[in-house]
Amino acid sequence: MLRVAVPNKGTLAEPAAQMLREAGYRQRRDPKDLVCRDEANEVEFFYLRPKDIATYVGSGDLDLGITGRDLLVDSGAPAEEVLDLAFGGATFRFAARPGTVADEKELGGHRIATAYPGVLRRYLDEHGLTADVIRLDGAVENAVRLGVADVVADVVSTGATLRQAGLEIIGEPLLRSSAIMVRRIAATGCPPADQMLRRLQGVLVARRYVMLTYDVPAGLLDRASALTPGIESPTVSPLHREGWVAVQAMVKRDDVHRMMDELYDLGARAILVTNLHACRL
Numbered sequence: 201m202l203r204v205a206v207p208n209k210g211t212l213a214e215p216a217a218q219m220l221r222e223a224g225y226r227q228r229r230d231p232k233d234l235v236c237r238d239e240a241n242e243v244e245f246f247y248l249r250p251k252d253i254a255t256y257v258g259s260g261d262l263d264l265g266i267t268g269r270d271l272l273v274d275s276g277a278p279a280e281e282v283l284d285l286a287f288g289g290a291t292f293r294f295a296a297r298p299g300t301v302a303d304e305k306e307l308g309g310h311r312i313a314t315a316y317p318g319v320l321r322r323y324l325d326e327h328g329l330t331a332d333v334i335r336l337d338g339a340v341e342n343a344v345r346l347g348v349a350d351v352v353a354d355v356v357s358t359g360a361t362l363r364q365a366g367l368e369i370i371g372e373p374l375l376r377s378s379a380i381m382v383r384r385i386a387a388t389g390c391p392p393a394d395q396m397l398r399r400l401q402g403v404l405v406a407r408r409y410v411m412l413t414y415d416v417p418a419g420l421l422d423r424a425s426a427l428t429p430g431i432e433s434p435t436v437s438p439l440h441r442e443g444w445v446a447v448q449a450m451v452k453r454d455d456v457h458r459m460m461d462e463l464y465d466l467g468a469r470a471i472l473v474t475n476l477h478a479c480r481l
């Protein structure tokens with residue numbers, strides 16, 4: 201059986217389970233369950249703290265795991281990112297009281313509070329900076345107000361928590377994170393793991409693309425196909441109506457309305473958009 205780690209709670213838990221469901225895997229019904237066996241697919245899911253997942257996968261005790269890129273870096277575990285799952289996006293940033301630290305170069309010598317000491321130490325080492333790392337578990341933004349630190353290094357999503365704490369972002373993000381699938385570094389071939397990755401890639405494509413179909417006069421086919429090249433190539437079928445063809449192509453969801461306007465202006469008609477449920481490219 202393939203053994204896979206899934207976040208048990210926090211920001212990544214529900215979207216991770218949802219994505220696995222869309223890929224055809226069974227997920228736990230009760231959020232208190234620690235394990236869920238999917239007999240049909242021969243996969244066993246283990247629900248773990250996202251912070252611990254890279255450790256389990258890096259040690260080889262589990263084959264794959266869903267966690268955050270920042271958590272993987274923080275763990276220092278011998279696991280690697282094999283797929284960006286495109287949810288749980290956040291930046292990891294420094295912040296301080298306005299007017300105290302102008303940019304990253306001034307971080308040296310300060311007390312920096314974080315729940316991600318691995319990420320912070322890596323940054324300080326790479327930039328030749330020495331600072332006092334104050335390790336906290338959460339609500340890190342309070343550390344400045346309470347006088348425990350001068351700077352925080354933390355996950356920033358909307359920035360609302362920083363604003364509420366009267367802190368201002370310093371410089372560029374240390375890293376950009378999202379949910380990822382991790383695997384032990386140099387793991388040897390594992391067909392069930394490869395199959396899971398292919399299924400998840402299919403979900404990503406099904407989320408990102410829609411199927412566009414339209415009718416167009418044959419004489420305009422080249423120009424229409426140039427607008428909708430699809431992933432490989434558009435499918436072109438004859439129509440009963442003389443001089444017209446039907447075209448089918450996958451199009452990025454974000455581009456579809458602009459694409460429909462352009463096709464309509466070109467002379468295409470009966471332009472239809474269909475959602476994809478799943479796909480394997």
Ligand SMILES: Nc1ncnc2c1ncn2[C@@H]1O[C@H](COP(=O)(O)OP(=O)(O)OP(=O)(O)O)[C@@H](O)[C@H]1O
Pocket residue numbers: 209210211212250251267268269270271288289290338355356357358377378
């Ligand atoms: N708004 C957010 N707050 C916290 N983490 C976020 C956010 N958006 C995305 N993430 C990502 O979620 C992961 C952290 O998840 P984790 O479960 O450890 O913390 P959490 O979601 O804040 O939950 P909790 O603090 O309740 O334990 C990281 O990879 C982080 O980048």
Ligand SMILES: O=P(O)(O)OC[C@H]1O[C@H](OP(=O)(O)OP(=O)(O)O)[C@H](O)[C@@H]1O
Pocket residue numbers: 337338339340341354355356357358359360361362
């Ligand atoms: O930029 P924002 O949208 O405000 O989100 C980022 C904040 O959310 C998380 O905190 P959480 O509420 O999970 O509390 P924690 O610090 O105890 O983990 C994170 O640690 C930041 O503090």
Ligand SMILES: [Mg+2]
Pocket residue numbers: 338
């Ligand atoms: Mg949190």
